Amino acid sequence: MKPKSYEYFFSSPNRLLIFHAVVNYATAEVTDPSRFDRIKAIAAAGLSQERFKNKRSFQYPNFPSKDLFYQYFFNEKPDGFDGGLSGTVVDAAFDLLVEKFILTEDFTPLVYGPVQDQEYVFNRDYTQNLHHHGLLLNALLGFRYVVDRYKNSVVKIEVKNANGDFGIGTGWYIDMNNSDNTLGCRLVVTNDHVLANATSFRILTKDDELIPHHEVERFQNRLGVDIAIVRVEAQADVPDFTLGAQPGILDEIITIGYPAIPRTRDAYQVVHRGEVNSVVQEYSGQNLLVISARTSPGHSGSPVLDELGTVVGIITELLYEKAAFYEQGISPYFACIPASIVLETIHPNRSTLTRTYLDWPLAEQTNSGVPLE
Secondary structure: OOOOOHHHHOOOHHHHHHHHHHHHHHHHHHHOHHHHHHHHHHHHHHHOOHHHOOOHHHOOOOOOEHHHHHHHHHHHOOOOOOOOOOHHHHHHHHHHHHHOOOEEEEOOOOOEOOEOOOEEEEOHHHHHHHHHOOOHHHHHHHHHHHHHHHHHHEEEEEEEEOOOOEEEEEEEEEOOOHHHHHOOEEEEEEOHHHHOOEEEEEEEOOOOOEEOEEEEEEOHHHHOOOOEEEEEEOOOOOOOEOEOOOOOOOOEEEEEEOOOOOOOOOOOOEEEEEEEEEEEEOOOOOEEEEEOOOOOOOOOOOEEEOOOOOEEEEEEEEEOOHHHHHHHOOOOEEEEEEHHHHHHHHOOOOOOOOOOOOOOOOOOOOOOOOOOO
């Protein structure tokens, strides 16, 4: 049976409860030590019974099984459980865990009485890595869940230049350290060129609420990289992004940003799906990722996300030559700065797929940061 989607599990409270119960059970060894101990105790109690004493599926945690899951579920009786435990939903949840490499099916042909229980091998190290970075549910539920989880983590940046003209760019929250959090501050990453000609700018939520900001650090002039970071006041319950590893060619990605949409009143958040097409080097020598997801003005600074929900790049520019377009019909290519360069720029001593905590002070403010009137 094909694993079920995000929409399937989130379509009813009972399905969602069962899904979380299966995930909590299967990953308890790395996600919740107290739950892990309780499951081991349930397994040990089962082995002490005559009818289960030789049952390998109760030799937890070596062989997590559906049979033991049912024992765990009815012992725990999660809040909200209405008494109807659907085996179809349980099967779908286990299938999804196998599809996403959290579990591997154990095909050892052992039969206990008239029923053969389905047993699994837990992929501990992989799951531990996902859990450490807060990516476990991202990995299981995919892009639809990622968009829903991070929609408020992508902000719009409205700029005003010396001529009084307005423009829009995009920014996103990046992981930061506890010392910054205690100050009530967070970091937003965007393109340097979004702020380069601004006499003032403001940062807004998806719903156009003002986010007060403080100092800015720009890297274009100093390091030749189209990246800037802004320290803003903290928002509650909005997750940060984690930087990811270099994607492969044809890996699926999505972008989230605020492109200009003709004949609309405001800058709306837009999500595009695409794939990584190439890694190129522009004349300056900087490596860029070429992606197929549609890009337009306002997307500058947008995060490019893989299926884990990690940022693998930041949209920076169109690779475009006007004469070639008008004379030969050569379309622009959409380019982004790889996450590894983002990380090297803002925090050189870290590596990708670690939490990108920033434990250094920002430079003095280089932009007035006066909100737009």
